[in-house]
Amino acid sequence: MQTGIAVSNSDIDEVDDSAATTAVQSSRRDFLRRGVAAGGLLAATATTGVYGSSAVTAHTTAATAVPDDADTPLEIPEWSRAPGAPTGGQPYGQPSAYEKKVIRHLRPNDKQYISSSTRTPIQELDGIITPNGLFYERHHGGVPEIDPAQHRLALHGLVDRPLLFTMDDLRRFPSESHIYFLECSGNPGYNVYGKTAAEANGLVSCAEWTGVPLRTVLAEAGVQAQAKWIVAEGADAAAMTRSIPIEKCLEDALLVYSQNGERLRPEQGYPLRLLLPGFEGNMSIKWLRRLHVTDRPAQSREETSKYTDPLPDGTARRFTFYMEAKSIITAPSGGQLVSKPGFNEIRGIAWSGHGKIVRVEVSVDDGKTWHEAQLQAPVLTRAITRFRYPWEWNGEATVIQSRATDETGYVQPTLEALVAVRGVNNTYHNNAITPWRVAANGEVTNARIKTG
Amino acid sequence: MRVLKQAESRGWSRWCSIHTLLSGMGHSVTVSLMLVSSASAQQPSQPASLGHYGIGTPLTEARLAPWNIDVAPDGLNLPAGQGTVAAGRTLYAAQCAACHGAQGEGGQGDRLVGGAGTLASAKPIRTVGSYWPYATTLYDYIRRAMPLYAPQSLSNDEVYAVSAYVLHLNGLWPEDKALDAGGLRSIQMPNRDGFVDDARPDVKPQASAAEAAAVVGSPR
Numbered sequence: 001m002q003t004g005i006a007v008s009n010s011d012i013d014e015v016d017d018s019a020a021t022t023a024v025q026s027s028r029r030d031f032l033r034r035g036v037a038a039g040g041l042l043a044a045t046a047t048t049g050v051y052g053s054s055a056v057t058a059h060t061t062a063a064t065a066v067p068d069d070a071d072t073p074l075e076i077p078e079w080s081r082a083p084g085a086p087t088g089g090q091p092y093g094q095p096s097a098y099e100k101k102v103i104r105h106l107r108p109n110d111k112q113y114i115s116s117s118t119r120t121p122i123q124e125l126d127g128i129i130t131p132n133g134l135f136y137e138r139h140h141g142g143v144p145e146i147d148p149a150q151h152r153l154a155l156h157g158l159v160d161r162p163l164l165f166t167m168d169d170l171r172r173f174p175s176e177s178h179i180y181f182l183e184c185s186g187n188p189g190y191n192v193y194g195k196t197a198a199e200a201n202g203l204v205s206c207a208e209w210t211g212v213p214l215r216t217v218l219a220e221a222g223v224q225a226q227a228k229w230i231v232a233e234g235a236d237a238a239a240m241t242r243s244i245p246i247e248k249c250l251e252d253a254l255l256v257y258s259q260n261g262e263r264l265r266p267e268q269g270y271p272l273r274l275l276l277p278g279f280e281g282n283m284s285i286k287w288l289r290r291l292h293v294t295d296r297p298a299q300s301r302e303e304t305s306k307y308t309d310p311l312p313d314g315t316a317r318r319f320t321f322y323m324e325a326k327s328i329i330t331a332p333s334g335g336q337l338v339s340k341p342g343f344n345e346i347r348g349i350a351w352s353g354h355g356k357i358v359r360v361e362v363s364v365d366d367g368k369t370w371h372e373a374q375l376q377a378p379v380l381t382r383a384i385t386r387f388r389y390p391w392e393w394n395g396e397a398t399v400i401q402s403r404a405t406d407e408t409g410y411v412q413p414t415l416e417a418l419v420a421v422r423g424v425n426n427t428y429h430n431n432a433i434t435p436w437r438v439a440a441n442g443e444v445t446n447a448r449i450k451t452g
Numbered sequence: 453m454r455v456l457k458q459a460e461s462r463g464w465s466r467w468c469s470i471h472t473l474l475s476g477m478g479h480s481v482t483v484s485l486m487l488v489s490s491a492s493a494q495q496p497s498q499p500a501s502l503g504h505y506g507i508g509t510p511l512t513e514a515r516l517a518p519w520n521i522d523v524a525p526d527g528l529n530l531p532a533g534q535g536t537v538a539a540g541r542t543l544y545a546a547q548c549a550a551c552h553g554a555q556g557e558g559g560q561g562d563r564l565v566g567g568a569g570t571l572a573s574a575k576p577i578r579t580v581g582s583y584w585p586y587a588t589t590l591y592d593y594i595r596r597a598m599p600l601y602a603p604q605s606l607s608n609d610e611v612y613a614v615s616a617y618v619l620h621l622n623g624l625w626p627e628d629k630a631l632d633a634g635g636l637r638s639i640q641m642p643n644r645d646g647f648v649d650d651a652r653p654d655v656k657p658q659a660s661a662a663e664a665a666a667v668v669g670s671p672r
Binding site: 111112114115140141154155156161162163164165169170172173219220221222231233237238239241289290292294296297298299300301304305308310311312313314315316317318319320321322324409410411413417418420421422425429 | 501502503504505507508509510511512515516519520521522523524525560571572574576578580583584585586588589592593596597600601603604646647648649650651652653654655656657
């Protein structure tokens with residue numbers, strides 16, 4: 001495997017990895033600090049997880065662990081000798097105090113945090129649903145706090161009946177729920193040196209979305225024959241604006257008011273967002289306030305100067321909507337520890353904007369051979385699919401990686417293959433394979449980061 | 453695109469079959485949908501201003517106007533008004549320079565000026581002058597989203613003025629001429645033809661014959 005791809009920072013990409021180096025250094029300090037704190041709290045992490053959250057944490061907790069040899073009588077712990085907290089102490093439940101490290105990753109050195117992002121800690125999660133509090137964020141004008149009673153959706157332009165909707169109105173329409181992933185087009189940029197899976201590919205999440213199909217609402221207004229695009233606009237300070245092809249609006253676009261069973265979180269567009277399955281995340285306009293049906297795209301700032309994909313010849317691709325097939329091993333992944341040789345299940349996630357995942361292959365010998373992983377049901381269209389592979393680690397240093405194939409037959413490429421076509425300044429839609437190096441001592445690191 | 457609607461027979465029941473062929477996207481999609489009310493036969497007919505479900509409120513142009521701010525690339529929906537480079541220079545210094553630099557060189561905010569001839573280089577510099585394909589987009593974006601901490605606070609004339617100054621810094625608008633809707637429409641941006649359609653999938657499958665042969669069966 002090659003690791004010598006030269007990359008340069010892009011001054012246009014607010015979601016690129018230009019702060020990666022400093023972010024990595026700060027993250028290490030954070031890990032050290034958190035690792036020490038975790039070690040003081042509890043010894044259990046060293047024995048319950050196959051993969052420690054980081055080598056540092058695992059080593060620290062091991063030092064304070066209760067001896068677990070065969071002759072030591074099991075302790076009756078404190079929490080079994082007295083009643084726990086009274087019922088109702090948490091009107092809105094929170095994760096265990098021992099899971100405080102499972103948080104969204106915020107890069108520490110962004111220029112500002114009005115237009116910025118956080119990453120889902122995919123290396124800490126199981127299943128296909130991202131908890132609402134851990135769903136990745138990408139905001140362009142901060143997170144507005146919107147009173148749903150005052151929020152309105154305007155639908156106008158090439159329609160027979162321009163209409164204004166309240167949230168109550170929208171909830172009266174026939175309701176549907178679907179599980180779809182959402183991924184930022186800059187996940188990641190072409191700087192691929194994230195230390196953890198979150199840093200490397202954490203701008204992806206998956207949820208069950210509930211709302212009304214956009215086509216139902218469009219039919220209510222009566223879309224006219226010359227309609228080709230819909231310009232969607234947010235009520236945030238960026239008045240985020242993207243143009244959506246009309247056939248996507250009539251296919252599977254949703255006007256969403258709930259996520260994973262509860263109302264949208266403010267960070268995800270409360271009280272109303274657009275959801276365009278399989279399209280780059282920024283198009284799923286949050287805090288949606290207006291839909292302007294037109295015969296041409298708006299050529300908004302976000303679809304001309306920002307979310308366009310520059311090529312080596314100086315031109316740039318525009319309207320690059322779809323997120324292509326991708327997968328990543330989340331366990332074991334960067335920052336984790338493979339505690340011992342023998343059976344270690346490799347686990348990960350795969351997804352494609354073009355439909356279902358049909359195959360994920362795993363290589364545990366630096367790409368020399370590939371093995372078909374088992375896909376965990378459900379395997380849904382434009383949703384995250386779980387895969388797993390039973391790995392017998394022989395204790396030797398190696399590189400592990402995964403590649404996904406979707407129902408169109410498209411196979412997830414290497415970074416080298418992408419860069420050969422797109423150059424290193426393409427900024428968006430990097431769906432390359434992520435290789436993890438497993439050292440002989442079990443420590444896992446990003447194989448694209450050179451060692452020694 | 454053709455929209456075929458079969459006339460309502462009784463109540464709300466209605467078929468709506470929509471065939472779309474979007475030019476420029478390189479593919480066609482056929483979508484059929486059926487909208488049927490469960491209480492179709494009993495429902496009274498809706499006023500003509502409402503649709504199948506009778507949900508929503510008719511929206512007038514006057515009511516929409518404060519929100520109706522998207523400017524089309526041909527200048528459609530640009531407001532009346534105008535602004536000079538001189539007025540824009542003053543406004544820029546007060547409201548924009550802190551983030552975008554005194555001469556548009558960038559800082560906490562994007563670089564706005566320069567970069568001509570760099571797009572095909574190893575270090576492309578993408579600015580309003582070097583990259584943006586439409587001058588109308590500058591007006592649209594400043595009006596809706598700038599300045600960062602007080603968006604939609606500038607008057608229409610002020611947006612024209614700041615637009616004129618940023619375009620002037622890029623050599624795209626003269627010092628002594630006020631910018632208005634007609635002026636914005638007349639500007640041919642240098643990178644107007646610099647964009648191409650999405651060519652993906654652009655990478656062939658990577659599995660070589662040897663690799664394909666080495667793929668071992670599923671552990672299931």
